[in-house]
Amino acid sequence: MIAIVDYGMGNIASVTMALKHLGHDVVVTDDSATLKQASHIILPGVGAFPTAMEEIKKRGLREPLRHMAKTTPFLGICLGMQLLFSEGEEGQKTAGLDLIPGKVSKIETPYILPHMGWNTLRVLPEHQEFLPLNDKHVYFVHSFAVKTSLAHIVATTDYGTEVTAIVKQGHIYGMQFHPEKSGIYGRELLKLFLKEAVSV
Amino acid sequence: MIAKRIIPCLDVKDGKVVKGTNFIELRVVGDPVALAMAYSNEGADEIIFLDISATNEGRQTLIDIVRKTAENVFVPFTVGGGVRTIADVTTLLKAGADKVAMNSAAVQHPELIREASYRFGAQCIVVAIDAKAFPDGSWHVMTHGGKKDAGIHAIEWAKQAEALGAGEILLTSVDQDGVKEGFDLPLTQAIIDAVKIPVIASGGCGKPAHIAEVFKETDVSAALAASIFHDRTHSISEVKSLCQKEGVSIRAVELL
Numbered sequence: 001m002i003a004i005v006d007y008g009m010g011n012i013a014s015v016t017m018a019l020k021h022l023g024h025d026v027v028v029t030d031d032s033a034t035l036k037q038a039s040h041i042i043l044p045g046v047g048a049f050p051t052a053m054e055e056i057k058k059r060g061l062r063e064p065l066r067h068m069a070k071t072t073p074f075l076g077i078c079l080g081m082q083l084l085f086s087e088g089e090e091g092q093k094t095a096g097l098d099l100i101p102g103k104v105s106k107i108e109t110p111y112i113l114p115h116m117g118w119n120t121l122r123v124l125p126e127h128q129e130f131l132p133l134n135d136k137h138v139y140f141v142h143s144f145a146v147k148t149s150l151a152h153i154v155a156t157t158d159y160g161t162e163v164t165a166i167v168k169q170g171h172i173y174g175m176q177f178h179p180e181k182s183g184i185y186g187r188e189l190l191k192l193f194l195k196e197a198v199s200v
Numbered sequence: 201m202i203a204k205r206i207i208p209c210l211d212v213k214d215g216k217v218v219k220g221t222n223f224i225e226l227r228v229v230g231d232p233v234a235l236a237m238a239y240s241n242e243g244a245d246e247i248i249f250l251d252i253s254a255t256n257e258g259r260q261t262l263i264d265i266v267r268k269t270a271e272n273v274f275v276p277f278t279v280g281g282g283v284r285t286i287a288d289v290t291t292l293l294k295a296g297a298d299k300v301a302m303n304s305a306a307v308q309h310p311e312l313i314r315e316a317s318y319r320f321g322a323q324c325i326v327v328a329i330d331a332k333a334f335p336d337g338s339w340h341v342m343t344h345g346g347k348k349d350a351g352i353h354a355i356e357w358a359k360q361a362e363a364l365g366a367g368e369i370l371l372t373s374v375d376q377d378g379v380k381e382g383f384d385l386p387l388t389q390a391i392i393d394a395v396k397i398p399v400i401a402s403g404g405c406g407k408p409a410h411i412a413e414v415f416k417e418t419d420v421s422a423a424l425a426a427s428i429f430h431d432r433t434h435s436i437s438e439v440k441s442l443c444q445k446e447g448v449s450i451r452a453v454e455l456l
């Protein structure tokens with residue numbers, strides 16, 4: 001069973017549909033006992049970083065999520081990926097889930113924001129399992145992006161500046177774009193994450 | 201490099217796609233969900249539904265269509281037409297729409313844009329502007345299906361919509377709409393120059409070359425077309441091949 005964390009931020013329906021389409025059982029929940037039963041946890045999210053952290057804390061989920069990310073394959077999508085990092089600079093500075101070192105700041109680009117639309121992935125060569133997705137288009141909608149050490153970056157995209165697109169640390173994954181809205185390549189990326197299994 | 205988006209638009213009335221006349225190759229004639237699936241399989245980068253139902257029953261059917269589309273189409277889709285209140289926006293987003301477009305109601309109550317954007321984020325709020333050229337060289341905003349002059353300048357309105365929190369502008373040239381002689385390039389570039397959010401050009405597409413033209417001649421982010429796709433005279437992949445040949449950055453069509 002895959003659990004999608006419902007904390008009141010954004011379009012959960014489309015992630016749910018995409019996973020069901022791949023043939024998985026999906027539960028949408030903000031209950032940490034239910035989350036603990038899951039084989040995989042997905043943290044979606046659209047909106048602002050400080051509000052999102054506030055909603056997570058309000059539900060008493062910050063520590064449980066931090067804990068579960070150590071034992072369960074964990075995927076953050078869009079804002080959900082940004083929340084994996086130490087700190088967000090959207091509005092006021094806000095602590096994130098701090099699962100991966102790094103911070104989230106506004107994209108510095110000569111182009112218009114939000115960065116909205118289909119852009120190509122540049123996969124770093126050492127991430128072999130992601131290489132079939134190199135140069136493929138996926139769907140982005142965001143104005144803020146993650147800055148982190150190269151060690152955590154799987155893929156970037158070019159938007160007048162290099163933008164972090166996929167991160168991975170152990171079995172914690174982050175995707176800045178929306179795999180659930182990225183056609184067949186998005187499905188492939190979800191499948192890559194779902195292949196991840198942790199033996200406790 | 202970010203791709204220019206090509207967006208088919210489906211006019212939906214009481215649960216059926218209208219306006220398109222000749223859907224021979226599609227099995228489920230006029231079914232919005234089947235058409236949206238077919239377009240996304242052909243490489244549509246996004247889908248827009250415009251509801252033109254006049255009745256409450258028609259609106260209810262629309263919610264069903266949105267839900268079924270969300271279950272079956274894995275590219276972003278926008279729903280517009282008759283969006284008047286925050287409750288309308290909420291219902292459509294909850295049913296699975298990625299973005300909601302507002303038009304006349306936003307002109308009458310600009311605060312609607314601010315509130316929707318604050319609640320749901322700018323990324324899902326599209327402001328649709330229907331613009332018409334006037335003899336003094338300006339463009340006026342038209343409402344009620346392009347029939348009523350709102351008495352405001354399109355450029356000013358675009359700036360205001362952006363300031364209120366619109367994430368994108370769907371710009372339709374009332375003069376070019378249905379004429380099939382190409383997009384209104386000066387209008388499109390004038391709006392792009394006035395704002396820093398993505399603009400979708402609409403109105404006037406009669407052949408694939410018109411889409412390549414608006415991408416080459418303006419800085420527009422996306423182009424919308426209806427009849428050329430509905431009539432099956434041209435496919436989305438054909439438009440994409442042409443754009444590619446002309447050096448426009450597009451998302452390659454995924455073969456399924």
